[in-house]
Amino acid sequence: MTENERVPAERKRRRPTSSGVVLSADLIVDTARELIDTQGAQAFTVRKLGAALGADPSAVYRYFRNTEELLLALADRLIGESMVGFAPSGDWAADLRDFALRAYRSALRHPQIAAFSTVRVTGRPHEQHAVETGIGLLLQAGFDDAHAVRHYHALVDTALGHAALDAGVLRLAPAQRAADERAWQAEYGSLPAGEYPVLHRVRDHLPVMAGSAVESALDLLIAALRSAAPE
Structure with a gap:
C-alpha cells in the first residue's frame, strides 16, 4: 500500500497513544514544528515524529496522506x-x-x-x-x-x-x-x-x-x- 492509499485524513484516531496522548492533526503539526525547529528539516522523519508523539509512525497517516501533506499543513x-x-x-x-x-x-x-x-x-x-x-x-x-x-x-x-x-x-x-x-x-x-x-x-x-x-x-x-x- 502506498502512502496516498492510506486511510483518509478525515478519519480520526480516538484511542490514546502509548504515552496517553490522544492524537489530532493540530498536535501532529505542533510536534513536527518543534522537531524541525530543533533538528532541522533535513533531519525530520515520520519515525522521529512518531517517537516524539509516543505513537507508531503509521498513526500519522491517519491524518496526513504523506509527509508532503504534513509539511504543507505546517x-x-x-x-x-x-x-x-x-x-x-x-x-x-x-x-x-x-x-x-x-x-x-x-x-x-x-x-x-x-x-x-x-x-x-x-x-x-x-x-x-x-x-x-x-x-x-x-x-x-x-x-x-x-x-x-x-x-x-x-x-x-x-x-x-x-x-x-x-x-x-x-x-x-x-x-x-x-x-x-x-x-x-x-x-x-x-x-x-x-x-x-x-x-x-x-x-x-x-x-x-x-x-x-x-x-x-x-x-x-x-x-x-x-x-x-x-x-
Whole structure:
C-alpha cells in the first residue's frame, strides 16, 4: 500500500497513544514544528515524529496522506499565525507593509521551517485567506485585476525572498555569522582608497550590509506602488 492509499485524513484516531496522548492533526503539526525547529528539516522523519508523539509512525497517516501533506499543513500554519491580529487600517499602503512584514517575521521565527515554507504553495485555507487579503488591498488602491495580482506577486516574493535569505543566515553557526558581520567593517572597511575609491568613501556605512534589507526593499516597493496607484 502506498502512502496516498492510506486511510483518509478525515478519519480520526480516538484511542490514546502509548504515552496517553490522544492524537489530532493540530498536535501532529505542533510536534513536527518543534522537531524541525530543533533538528532541522533535513533531519525530520515520520519515525522521529512518531517517537516524539509516543505513537507508531503509521498513526500519522491517519491524518496526513504523506509527509508532503504534513509539511504543507505546517507551512500553512505559519501563514495563519502571521495573520493573527491583522486589521486593515484603511491606509492600503501601510496595511500592505504590515501584511508583508508579518509574513516575513512569521517565517523568521522558524528559520529551519522557512527553508521549505517560503518556496511552497500550500493551497490551504490560511494561504487562501492571505492571498485574498493582499490582493484585496491592491484592488482597494485602485489597481485593475491584472495589476493587483502582479503587484501582490512582487510584494509577497519580496517579503518571502528576504525571509528565505535571512533564515539561511540564522541557520549558520554563530561563529560564521559573526565572521560575516565583522567582514564588512574589518575587510571592506580597510580597503585602500586608491584601488577601491567607492568602498573607501562609503566605508562607515558598510556595516549595515550585515543586517536585513527587507524593510528598505518593502519601503521602496510600496513607494513605487503609491506613485503608480490610480488617482
